[in-house]
Amino acid sequence: MEICLKALLYGALLKRNEGFDMAEVFLKLENIKKSFGGVKALKGVNLEVRKGEVLCLAGENGCGKSTLIKVISGAHDADSGEYILDGNKVDKLKPIDAIRAGIQVIYQDFAVFPNLTVAENIAMNNSLMTGAKVMNWKRARELAIEAMKQVGANMDPDVLVERLTVANKQMVAICRAIINDAKFLILDEPTTALTKKEVENLFQIIRRLKEKGIAIMIVNHKLDEIYEIADKLTIIRNGEYVSSGDISEYDRARFIRDLTGHDIVETTYHPEKVSQDEVLKVENLSRKGAFENVSFTINKGDVLGVTGLLGSGRSEIGDAIFGIAPAETGRIVLNGNEVKIKGIEDAVSNRIAYVPEDRLTQGLFLERSIRDNMVAASIGKYFKKGKLDHKQIADDTQMWIDKVAVVTANDLVPIRTLSGGNAQKVVIAKWLNTDPQLIVLNGPTVGVDIGSKSEIFEILHELAKEGVGVIVISDDLSELVQNCNKIIVMRNGQAVAHLDQADELVNENELYGMFSEEGGEQ
Amino acid sequence: MKSIKWKEVLTSNQMFIIYIIAILSLAIGMKNSAFFDFSTVITLSRALLVTLCFAICEMVVIISGGIDVSFPAVACAALYIPVKVMTDAEIDNVFLAFLFAAVIGLVVGIVNAILISILKIPPLIATLGVSSMTSGALLTFFGTREISRIPESVSALSKVFILNYTNASGATYSLTVFILVPIILCIAVHLILRYTMLGRGIFAIGGDQNAARIAGFNVIRLQFIVYIFSGVMAGIAGMIYCILCDSANPLNLMGSEMMIIAAVVVGGTRITGGHGSVSGTILGVILIALIQNNLIMLGVPTYWQTFVVGAVIVIGTSITSLKAKAVEQNQKV
Structure with a gap:
């Protein structure tokens, strides 16, 4: 009787999964290490992803997520560790091999061609894969329509991609990835630039692909989104493997602890005493x-x-x-x-100080040093007798680096080399250095990891206490x-x-x- | 749906150029009815033949996200060195003349390609430097004196015509066989750009080089092809120019790069790369040729023509730029 029931259950399971075995591991990484020069980017990372499963790779900025993606896609070779693809150990993987094996990465900027049509963008990889010499527009269009049908996207195939919204550009990238018989889809921070509604739409598509038996890995650090979409979770920190498991094994507290290495209390903010x-x-x-x-x-x-x-x-x-x-x-x-x-x-x-939404283009001089950026909005106060007081600039910069906790070797490195969270701290410090009465921050934590986020808000709460309007x-x-x-x-x-x-x-x-x-x- | 498409066609960049060409032609024709004669087509064809070859090459380079300002220098070297060497050595061979010209273009093209694709020097700077080196070397080692007697069999080509036309007043106009070169070039480039993966690759690297690399295009190879093509064609076009003039002058073509780039950009090719069409470039070249050659019929003084060319460039590129801006601001789909 018991056996019979099990068989029935198993049969139902199989049916639901349309013939593929849920338990089948598509990719397994063991103890992957990778260094650049003397810097250890990955210090022994494990990862396992199964067919028809959404794995979320979580980690703060600069924890080695990008390096790991590059190892998986063959862009970097690991120094040591095992790479097991579909049950076979792989020694050396070139990018084209990874693509042939069905591994597709959707980068944060999507890597689409703005000047080409939706159809051509979607069909492009297929033409390149098959080594076609001739451009077949009719076939490109058919492929594109087929791919859009599969993911449930609805776009005019003849429109230029430059006219699309961010969400639709991402759709194009997804369509392009799946027409090459993708078995494993990696999405690098796919929701950063999307509205809540668009995120929901994206998640629906991800669920649809999952049902088709495609393994999916999402790099993300927005907690709510991870809980909504992920089946499994793998957390890395500073290039080290921390933990992985079913999403149900993680409550928010454990998640944050594993992610940041320390507890962050999620509370609401109340000013210390109500002041008039x-x-x-x-x-x-x-x-x-x-x-x-x-x-x-x-x-x-x-x-x-x-x-x-x-x-x-x-x-x-x-x-x-x-x-x-x-x-x-x-x-x-x-x-x-x-x-x-x-x-x-x-x-x-x-x-009045203003931290703009798009800090990279509006708030910072990317090629200039932290020090130059830090005093950019308050340069006037360093002019003494027609000369810049470099000593004072250096001292103040150091003071702010300590105060807002910018992680950096020194204050002369270009902003470009900082992570999102650190760059945002520099923007905020730059304005705080003007001694503002009021500070307006537009999207202060976009692209900022959870640890830096809470630090940034701590700074803001401190300011509010001192009487600055926030x-x-x-x-x-x-x-x-x-x-x-x-x-x-x-x-x-x-x-x-x-x-x-x-x-x-x-x-x-x-x-x-x-x-x-x-x-x-x- | 259909009416929207029509509206798009009628307000497209190319239609604007056609309107301007039509208005200009009407104005010139009203002042001087001789303009509406078939002979105008022949003289204009001759005038824009070499320009069109240059412009098509430049268009391909700009679509790929680069720019090439070295072609006048290449053309000058490619017309002067072979003629000089052949006259000195008393060789008289048409095939050799063209081969020699093409090889000079090839060499400069390879140098450009190495600088741009491997050393990653910005294309404008790289080709500007190469241009200066080429013309400097040419004038130093081969001289500046115009050669008015070019080898006979080469010179004879200037008198091969595919069409003769005698107008009412009895003057005869002949269309040179060289008109076939830009015609074939235009058709070939159009087909390659539109229907081969090579052509789509050129568009792709012009749209987003990084995306092209990730997608699996061989960016360096594509850049080599583009700059070598541009160099070789510039060499051949230079030799044609020499034959049409029936003399070899190492300086005549110098300084024509800006006008060519202007014609290309007026023709709807975006200077930032990734967009452009052969038909647009042909229209751009016709417009610039009309202004340069026929505005005088309207009684416009020569200096004013320079002004008008400048104005056309500014207005033409403004339209392109405004359209790009409109795309940016339009409701995204």
Whole structure:
């Protein structure tokens, strides 16, 4: 009887998985080591991924995730360790061998061709794989349509990729990967540039591919997303293998502990004592087509979060306060004085600081040193008798490096070499060095790992305590809920909700529901 | 759907050039009815024949994400050195003349390719340096004196015509056989760019070199092909120019690079790479040739023509640039 039941169950399982064996391991890495010069990037990493399974590779910035992907895809050779592909030990793997074996990597920038059509982009790899000499447009189109059908994407195959949204560019990359009979799909931080809705769509596609028996590895460090999509989890830290297992074995606390090496307490932020000292008062701020009649106050100790969908007016408020696109009507009162912000100069002279959304292009000089960047916004105060006080610059830079905990060999390395979290700390320190009365941060933790994230917010809380007004603009709801005591939700240019943690703890899903009138649907 | 497509066609870059060419032709024709004669086609063909060869090569280079400003120097070397050597040695052979010219182009093309694809020097700087070296070496070692007597059999080619036309007033216009060169070149380049993986590879590296490398294109090989093609064709076009002029001048073509690049860019090729078409380039070359050769019929002083060429370049490229910006800002799909 028992055997019979087992057989039945097993049969049902097989049926559900359409003939492939769930337990079949596609790729197994054991004790992989890799050094560059003297730097040990991977110090013995294990990894195992099975067909029809979503493995999430988690680790902070600079932990060796990219190196590991390159080892898997054949771009780097491991110094030592075992690489077992489909049950066979592989000694040396060239990129083309990896592709032939069905390993496909979707890079963060997708590596698509903006100047070519959707169809050609999707079919390109196939043409290259088969060594075709002639471009067959009709076949390319057919392949593209077939691939889009498989993943459930719907795009005009004749449109140029440069006209696509980020999410659709990613679709193109996924379609391109799967037409080559992909068996193992690696997605490197696939959700960084996507909206919540687009992430959901992506996850649906990933589930669909999983059902087809494709092994999938996602590199990610957004906790909520990992819990939503992953079956298994492998965590690495500083090039070392930490742990792996079923996602169910990890609660948030263990996850964060394994990821960062220490406990991070996830709590909500409450200012130490409620103060009535008004730092910033904004009244009826409006700019046509952007936002209307937005009012709020920030008291000493408050960290204000502004959220909403892209285009809801959330970023525009930051732009208005910093004078990039000034408000047309309304009042801004900063520490008791009404200030007129007509341009960026007004904001700067009133000691308002702004950390832009796209720090790489707007906030930093990538090729210049940490030191140069650190004083870039406050260079005026180092001019003494017509000369720059280099000693003072060096001292201040060191002070900030220590204070915001930038991990670096010295302050002369170019920003380009820093990880996302470290670069963001430099941007924040650069503005703090201007001694601001108010600091506006737009998406301060995009591309920043979880350890640096909490450090950045600690800095912000400290600032708020000292009486600096802090405004955080973000669509990362869990982050806002944890770190802001006041939250404004924007929708179609209106502030549709003012929430205060002191009144009632704010719930993430509740917030998301306020994003649009239908409640969650765009 | 269909009406949208039509609108796109009518407002496309190429249509704008066609409008400008039409308006310009009408204006010239109203002032001077002789312009509407078939003879205009023959004189214009002759005028833009060499330019078109250069422009097509330049277009391929720009599509691949590079630029080549060395072709005038290559052409000068490729027309002057063979003629000089052959006259001095009293050799008279058409095939040898063209082979010699092509080899000179090949050598310079290889140097360009090495500098750009292997040493990763920015294409503008690399070809600028090579251009200067080529013309400097040419003028130092082979002299600056114009050779007015080129070898007989070579010179004889200038009198081979595929078409003769006598207009109402009895003047005869003849179309040189060399017009076939740009025609074949245009057809071949169009087919290669559109229907071979080689051509698509050139577009791919112009669109995103890194993506092309990841996809498995041999970027270095493609760059070699592009610069060698450009060099060889520049050499051959230089020899044709020499034959059409029936004299070898080592300086005549110098300085023509900007005009050619202008014609290419006006023709819708994006200077940043990845976009361009043969048909657009042909239109761009026609427009520039019209301005250079026929604006005088409108009574426009010579110096003003320079102004107008400049204005056309600025307006033409602005349209391309504005369109690119519109793409950027348009609703993404």
